[in-house]
Amino acid sequence: xxxxxxxxxxxxxxxxxxxxxxxHSTISGNEYVYWYRQIHSQGPQYIIHxxxxxxxxxxxxxxxxxxxxxxxxxxxxxxxxDTAVYYCIVRVAENSGGSNYKLTFGKGTLLxxxx
Amino acid sequence: DGGITQSPKYxxxxxxxxxxxxxxxxxxxxAMYWYRQDPGQGLRLIYYSQIVNDFQKGDIAEGYSVSRExxxxxxxxxxxxxxxxxxxxxxxxxxxxxxxxxxxxxxxxRLLVL
Numbered sequence: 001x002x003x004x005x006x007x008x009x010x011x012x013x014x015x016x017x018x019x020x021x022x023x024h025s026t027i028s029g030n031e032y033v034y035w036y037r038q039i040h041s042q043g044p045q046y047i048i049h050x051x052x053x054x055x056x057x058x059x060x061x062x063x064x065x066x067x068x069x070x071x072x073x074x075x076x077x078x079x080x081x082d083t084a085v086y087y088c089i090v091r092v093a094e095n096s097g098g099s100n101y102k103l104t105f106g107k108g109t110l111l112x113x114x115x
Numbered sequence: 116d117g118g119i120t121q122s123p124k125y126x127x128x129x130x131x132x133x134x135x136x137x138x139x140x141x142x143x144x145x146a147m148y149w150y151r152q153d154p155g156q157g158l159r160l161i162y163y164s165q166i167v168n169d170f171q172k173g174d175i176a177e178g179y180s181v182s183r184e185x186x187x188x189x190x191x192x193x194x195x196x197x198x199x200x201x202x203x204x205x206x207x208x209x210x211x212x213x214x215x216x217x218x219x220x221x222x223x224x225r226l227l228v229l
Contacts, residue, residue: 034217041203041223041225042222043119043121043206043207043220043221043222043223044158044205044220045220046217046218046219049217087157103150103158103160103207103218104157105157106157107155107156
């Protein structure tokens with residue numbers, strides 16, 4: 001029961017912007033969009049999250065469409081160290097108990113940054 | 116440095132043997148989690164703990180056990196009942212009381228069966 005859809009792989013040239021799409025057409029009103037990434041053989045790393053407004057931090061920008069059915073993670077100047085699997089996850093943010101504690105990771109998008 | 120540490124990085128288990136994976140955090144987080152990752156797959160939740168002396172089963176708890184005697188520690192034991200233990204094990208923690216809950220992960224332990 002995947003709640004998000006991401007392309008399996010993408011390539012990007014070093015120094016260029018990497019735009020990673022995610023479809024979440026069944027997202028509920030109280031669900032946030034989270035992005036994590038996992039460099040090979042390491043633990044996942046939190047990148048950013050948002051509800052409806054666009055968000056930016058030191059790592060990336062998150063653009064969420066007005067209907068909230070899709071989003072795009074933007075790495076403005078990709079480097080070789082950004083090569084990783086990127087996961088888009090939707091879930092409620094508040095700790096209301098039950099299964100919302102877990103992060104449901106799909107297979108993500110393997111971003112390869114090329115020199 | 117604040118963070119989550121897991122040890123060992125690699126662990127080998129013989130048939131019928133129990134092994135324990137360590138997870139320690141100095142972030143003062145209330146909640147801790149154990150996930151399992153198989154090659155090319157996403158993460159699956161094994162156990163989680165919201166507070167000291169309390170823990171709950173996740174999606175794939177069979178063959179595993181945990182304890183939460185201290186806030187900073189959440190060890191995972193892979194018992195002989197777990198018939199396919201070879202995987203990458205990830206520990207995470209989060210501030211339980213935060214309005215927006217973000218989980219932070221350790222570097223992982225790779226378990227191999229001999």
